[in-house]
Amino acid sequence: MKLKLSINQQFYNTHIDGDESLLDVLRNLGFKSVKKGCDTGACGVCSILINGEPTLSCQFLAARAEGKKITTVEGLGAKADKIVKAIINEGADQCGYCGPSLVLTIYAMKKELKDPTVDKIKHFLAGNLCRCSGYEGQLRGIKKYMGVK
Amino acid sequence: MGSVRKFDSKPKINGSWKFLDDYQSEDMIYGNIIYSKCHHGIIKDIHFPNDFNISEFTFVYAKDIPGENIVPEPVSDQLFLAVNEVFHYGQPIIGVAHPNKVTLTNFIKKIKIDYEELPAIIDIKECLDNEKNHFGREITIDHRTRDEIQNSWIRHHNVYYMPHQEQAYLEPQGVIAEYDKQDGIIFVRITAQCPYYVKSGVESMMGSAVNDVVIETSEGIGGAFGGKEDFPSLLAGICSLLSYKSGKPVKIVLDREDDIKITTKRHPARIEIESYTDPATKKIEKIDIDYRLDAGAYQTLSPVVLARGVLHTAGGYGFPDSFIRGRLFRSNTPPNGAFRGFGAPQGFAAMEAHIDGIAAEMDITTIELRKANIFNNGDEFPTTQKVTEENLIDCFNKVLEISDYQKKLKSYAQWNKNHKDKKGIGVSLGFHGGGFTGNGEKTLNSEIKVVLEKNAEVKIFVANTDMGQGAHTTLAQMFCEAIDHPFEKTKVQLPNTSKTPNSGPTVASRTIYIIGNLLKQLALELKKKYKFDKLESYIIEHNSEFPLELRKNYIQPTSVFFDEESYRGIAYKDYSWAACVNEIYFHADTYQIELIESWNVLDIGRVVNEQIALGQAEGGILQGLAYGLSEFFYKPGFGRMSGFTDYTLPTTLDIPKIVIEFIHTDSVTAKGLGEIPMDFPAPALRNAFLNATGIIIDEYPLTPEVIYKTIKEQK
Amino acid sequence: MRFDKFIRPDNLQTALKYLQKDKDAVILGGNTFLRLSERKYTLGIDISNLKLDYIKESKEDIEIGAFTSLRTIETDPIINKYFSELLPESVKHLIGVQFRNNATIGGAIYSRLGFSEINTALLVLDCELEFEDHGRISFNDFISSPKIKRDILTKIIVKKQKGKSTYTMMRNANSDFSILSVAVSNFGYINIAVGNRPALAKLPEKAMKLINSDNSKLDETADLVAEELSFGDDLRAKSSYRKLITSVLVNRALRKVLL
């Protein structure tokens, strides 16, 4: 079926199968920052923003995405700079596979958490698995970025 | 320079760094493996679904292999593709490819294979408890010095079981193979730790059918932890054959489910320890260790894991009399393989638990017992290698100090008297030998290449991969720091077997320790030879001499000799050391252990890059803690797991406070760091539980259910 | 899960017509669970355009549209005002925010999963479901007998009640399924539900009778729940362990609503 998607504030016309996941469609369109880790909704590396909400793109049907605002890390541009800096200042990135999805989730978290605490931050990020870092370095950077001790 | 920023940080986070699945080309087709769903059996019939156009698919069977149907390994006994009989679930039988990935997936799902089922062993204890299942490699370290066992000595005897552990790198295994018919060259791009292993894998598969094989890694390697050490050779072999037969570039990326089901895991282990301790001196006078690994259906690299295992399992203690016997056991499961630690985590999980067991039996503190036995200068490993430092003692003392161990021990004992829930604190020690075991580094004879460009750019060519551990940044840093060259003007090239010499695999905590130090030496030699103050200015002044290519091989010092027969001599030239204190809170009503804090002191020699080192330690320690607390892959009656929905990794909500301190950082040598953080944290947790409750558990992980079972059985 | 054709009707009648016309048609909720199945359908009916994503408060009830995400259940002020210890608690450990933004309450209820935690929580409320074809049915009836087929759940109606309700569970790791879930409410009458046994959540009748006859019989009730219900083995826990922690968790939950 034909589909018109709004990705990072640009429109893309594409052909898809009705049952295709947004993850596959985005990757086919060249948005390679969106990664496939488990394809079952358990790891978080395919996270994107849909109308600003962090969402697993492996579960989200592409056909349903019409009319929605999709954001990938490519689309955050300069808005991600501070987050990226917060993470790399701590040297917290390792293999990088979970990096883009983490940045997007932090971006959404910053908007949503009005009075952030360490517990709230950990809770918000529980769906972003990382096998390399033990989360410690990431959290050091994120706490600074969120202004939490 | 302490914490030079990783050169690949930014592109990784902003998504522009390319991982394997991000490479695409016009005529690329998709491949996959059709593997056995039977644990052991004879293949009777293969039924393909008839609602597909079979002519669109490319198939490769064992009979199509132009080279040898053997995956090169330390022991080459695993087939690329099964012939008639399958020996484990997940054994590849057919390689298949199709232009459309969805069609391919649907097709594979509908394939049915009939087997004549044969007896199979998949249960860990069934495999390891039965001596009859021993096969392949056996190693003994016989350092028995006494015949008599004195009557006053206290015997302690126990059997410890360690589970599988899944590497769970977030990027699944993947490979792209491209056969160039004109030149007869296979080009393979792969997410792997050891490009030259992959090269020999593909060469074995293709034999004389091709003129050359070139392996290049993807820009990003999304985690590996040992899991991308040897399995990639198998995958690349099959993918190459598919490309050869189809004439098209073929990409295989495993689904997570397949990845978890069919790739290597940490070896489950059964370790039996018998010890005799002199109550007067608290010295453990005699120790006998039976170290068994479940290798899976083939030996593959298990003998090497076994070697490291037996060389570490006696722990950081100077035993005057020791006997260690290591053996591989066969089961009908996929071959187990490399995972950070490589046999050492299993060894320490048993030994460190045993030490606390002895202390409990003798009613002395575990600290006293450790202090009486810990490696002193002049002590010997079971291999007779002399211990020449007391850095382990330093780690131990430091960790007791920063965790406030003694005070907590007392106050928790008091607290526990009046509470049903319990607080506990436990200790463990660990070490890790840097580089290949024994004469391995000599055999490897690693070569590095450096090119100095006219614009004073330094290009480093090594086969070692950066899989997230920051190796390429640290390697560049070591060269630069040695001669004060700007880091920005140094670049490590993407490993490619036609460009980067064979500097050996990215394993065994050897990359910084062997290759980094080699680069440093090369830089210093350069400076000495050309007598420059700054390389940059020298290159400007003598521009016509550049570009200049330099090569250097690693020469193992002649003082390092290891007898592979008797297992005596110097197994590793340098050891990293560590000590850990874990604190837990035990919820008595639900049998849950809550991890409160973990203190870790490590001696890894010189710390080249503080942030990277810290990241390695934190990540490894969490893997180690999860090994002790929650991760398992097989459960009797329920079988093996099949995805991330079953195999659960720690999340941000599962982490305790982790404190890390590096000591002896002013030493000259940067020693191994990659693996040691994984080696030792699990037993400190188990010992903390023992301290809290007085209950001995000899099985990992300590899930609530295991604790419940143990307590119920003891009642 | 796969399907050949995708449609997104803009009214319930059309959606229902498609669903009932074709036995291989399927309602697409958040697609979190559905997509893991191996089944192939002819038609996928998207319900995202049916305006079923809302939470409304009336004088007596709270109405939750079936397409409301579990993340909304977790954060919504109305839900939090009445059942903060119960409903948000029952969903907040499900994988992560990104997952809960997809998963819907309708999907959780309709699939009647044994491991669904929100179903345990809903059992202790006075709760009705409204289906497009079948009309209203109590939540309890729906969960205990699968007589409704090929229908669309449109909303969940929860009676506002004065009193306390609480949810507690046990899991091996935070991203894992839970091993056991317990919900207890006390709106004059005490309800106890136990889920993830691993079978579907259930109300232990005898135990409820006991505690309602004598509020001080906390320990006895907690033990009775464990005796009364049946438990199964799975990868995550054996029945014996489940049984044991049932009384522990029920005890804790009862204390919260009674003391």
Ligand SMILES: Cc1cc2nc3c(=O)[nH]c(=O)nc-3n(C[C@H](O)[C@H](O)[C@H](O)COP(=O)(O)OP(=O)(O)OC[C@H]3O[C@@H](n4cnc5c(N)ncnc54)[C@H](O)[C@@H]3O)c2cc1C
């Ligand atoms: C990896 C994973 C982990 C999970 N962990 C947990 C956990 O820890 N705790 C827990 O409680 N649950 C857990 N779940 C279950 C989760 O709650 C459900 O997957 C989710 O709630 C289903 O909602 P959905 O909207 O995605 O439904 P879908 O997957 O879209 O649909 C499920 C079924 O309901 C039908 N359906 C959906 N909406 C309607 C409707 N309005 N009317 C009629 N039929 C409908 C569909 O046709 C389908 O048959 C987990 C699931 C997964 C996949």
